[in-house]
Amino acid sequence: MKPTVTIEYCPKCGWMMRAAWMAQELLTTFADDIYSVTLQPSETNGSYIIYVDGIAVINRKELGHFPDIKEVKQTVRDKVAPEKSLGHSDRK
Amino acid sequence: MKPTVTIEYCPKCGWMMRAAWMAQELLTTFADDIYSVTLQPSETNGSYIIYVDGIAVINRKELGHFPDIKEVKQTVRDKVAPEKSLGHSDRK
Numbered sequence: 001m002k003p004t005v006t007i008e009y010c011p012k013c014g015w016m017m018r019a020a021w022m023a024q025e026l027l028t029t030f031a032d033d034i035y036s037v038t039l040q041p042s043e044t045n046g047s048y049i050i051y052v053d054g055i056a057v058i059n060r061k062e063l064g065h066f067p068d069i070k071e072v073k074q075t076v077r078d079k080v081a082p083e084k085s086l087g088h089s090d091r092k
Numbered sequence: 093m094k095p096t097v098t099i100e101y102c103p104k105c106g107w108m109m110r111a112a113w114m115a116q117e118l119l120t121t122f123a124d125d126i127y128s129v130t131l132q133p134s135e136t137n138g139s140y141i142i143y144v145d146g147i148a149v150i151n152r153k154e155l156g157h158f159p160d161i162k163e164v165k166q167t168v169r170d171k172v173a174p175e176k177s178l179g180h181s182d183r184k
Contacts, residue, residue: 006128011119011123016116020112020116023112023131024109024112027108027131027133036098036131037130038128039119039128039129
């Protein structure tokens with residue numbers, strides 16, 4: 001079974017659109033590597049957490065900044081397809 | 093526990109973007125009524141199926157046409173929030 005990804009976002013913060021955008025980025029980049037991406041509105045203000053198979057791998061509050069797409073892809077890649085090159089997103 | 097919605101789409105058909113758009117429509121319209129929306133690429137060509145709590149409620153192949161957003165919202169509403177008015181989307 002391929003891994004599942006969940007993006008938990010704070011709807012009151014207006015983060016639905018970026019969560020949906022990141023979902024599409026992940027579904028495109030990891031088309032053969034992930035089973036699904038779930039968009040889940042959070043009950044907690046300020047939450048932006050990305051889970052792989054239910055384990056939080058990116059958490060805005062722990063990072064101290066909003067994760068950018070490169071950071072998200074690198075982190076998800078390390079979990080779901082560690083051998084995969086991300087091209088541009090692997091350069092600093 | 094609020095209901096979950098899943099949109100299973102055919103990625104080879106190019107339906108990711110409309111699935112992501114419908115996910116956002118559902119998360120907006122049913123903000124207080126659903127727990128999450130999952131985007132799931134299908135292994136089956138031509139699939140576009142919407143599930144509520146794992147039960148298929150909209151299936152493109154059974155309908156014989158691509159479901160429009162009004163049809164999707166009315167069907168999901170009937171399952172998750174039957175009392176809810178959809179405004180424009182409830183007019184013929």
